[in-house]
């Protein structure tokens with residue numbers, strides 16, 4: 300068979316030819332600029348670039364996740380809603396590969412946003428607040444690591460959580476075949492999930508430990524491998540990763556199974 | 566390609582059956598589509614045309630039976646079978662936020678060997694050259710239909726499936742499409758499978774028509790075209806001043822049937838002239854001669870009982 304990458308290119312074309320995508324990338328850019336400039340104006344010189352980068356990343360990575368979830372939830376369902384799925388599936392490609400091309404382009408979109416956020420928060424804050432040396436960085440992050448390296452690890456952990464939640468949205472997109480429902484439900488789970496899980500985690504049941512939303516924020520392990528956040532005592536990075544891996548496999552299996560089996564009656 | 570060696574019907578539907586829930590929507594449909602023909606698929610609303618087409622292109626699973634395209638089963642060798650198919654299923658839905666050209670580019674990347682010249686060629690062919698770089702959301706229904714045809718023929722399929730392709734086309738567009746489909750069948754040897762309930766339309770376009778009702782195939786019949794008309798027998802009305810005398814006169818050679826204002830005969834083309842001469846020689850006045858062939862529409866309504874949607 301010929302080039303699978305052409306399928307990914309098609310998906311990218313459909314993604315980046317939409318105004319929506321550019322509004323999302325524009326919003327990330329504008330918010331970084333806005334937050335940094337406001338901080339520059341109100342602060343009296345005691346703010347360093349690392350703490351700004353860290354705060355902005357914490358807030359705006361949530362936005363990156365939301366944007367990617369919206370695009371994922373619309374990815375398959377949107378083709379069903381508009382009926383374009385029919386012309387897409389009558390090509391000499393298996394449904395699995397078409398689905399894979401969509402999934403890859405979504406992860407690439409998440410990566411593009413994360414890279415944009417990383418570069419912007421570093422460059423903008425350095426220009427506004429100057430380059431804080433290693434002592435400043437050490438104070439901010441409480442770690443001896445190179446600050447850019449530390450941020451990279453932070454992004455990596457965040458990205459793992461993002462992959463899981465995006466895969467869940469992608470699954471909902473395939474199951475419901477309606478963009479509105481898939482987007483709504485995904486956002487609800489993304490925003491409400493951690494709240495509900497937080498409440499449940501106060502209960503003393505064994506199964507509570509296996510709730511997905513308790514494990515999505517892996518950055519809580521950055522101080523050391525023991526959890527410091529809401530996951531509660533006794534949780535380790537290894538345990539969280541195992542739980543996430545199981546969810547991931549289930550999401551992927553269901554998505555591909557359903558997409559391959561479904562009659563297309565759009 | 567391996568296709569050159571394959572001979573036999575391009576497409577075979579074998580006992581194609583679809584059951585959804587407890588309803589049998591398509592019931593053991595068996596049909597061979599020969600090469601180089603425009604094959605009509607006629608049926609009232611809800612008779613199962615679109616469902617059949619969905620199964621032929623692998624969008625719906627078959628409950629039973631199989632569809633073989635150029636020797637490949639759509640069930641077990643989907644990619645090989647679909648490679649030779651171009652289709653529009655129901656409405657030609659395209660990506661509205663892309664231009665017409667970007668839509669074609671999108672589909673062209675999914676089948677090997679489609680050059681940019683080929684894309685330009687089909688754009689020209691469907692008459693969209695001046696609008697191809699506009700977003701599809703600005704297109705009229707007919708323009709979308711044309712773009713749909715373009716994506717279906719772009720990879721030179723050997724089976725072209727069109728579900729109600731004239732929907733939304735203006736008379737000139739319908740005529741162009743009709744001529745083009747006949748040309749595709751005759752010159753390029755493509756099998757064209759067209760569904761429609763525009764019956765008169767099918768008569769002009771198709772070599773053969775399969776009629777389906779409530780998911781069952783009820784008839785397959787050939788349709789004559791101009792060239793073959795001479796030899797065929799048709800029902801001809803002679804308008805004359807004295808019908809009774811005309812009947813008596815012709816009784817021995819050509820039995821006729823009395824009709825309003827005249828007599829009808831089942832005869833071929835040459836006999837029409839002969840009867841006319843005899844009537845005139847006998848001193849009758851012939852006011853008019855009309856061929857009364859039942860249109861497919863009449864036959865169709867007769868067959869399906871002109872009934873409502875089931």
Ligand SMILES: Nc1ncnc2c1ncn2[C@@H]1O[C@H](COP(=O)(O)OP(=O)(O)OP(=O)(O)O)[C@@H](O)[C@H]1O
Pocket residue numbers: 564585590608609610611612613614615616617762875
């Ligand atoms: N997904 C589905 N679930 C249940 N029934 C269905 C489904 N799709 C179609 N049907 C039923 O199958 C029958 C055939 O529908 P189909 O769309 O194939 O008809 P059609 O011949 O294309 O009609 P039309 O001329 O209106 O386009 C209809 O009675 C319809 O209600």
Ligand SMILES: [Mg+2]
Pocket residue numbers: 614615616655728
């Ligand atoms: Mg239909």
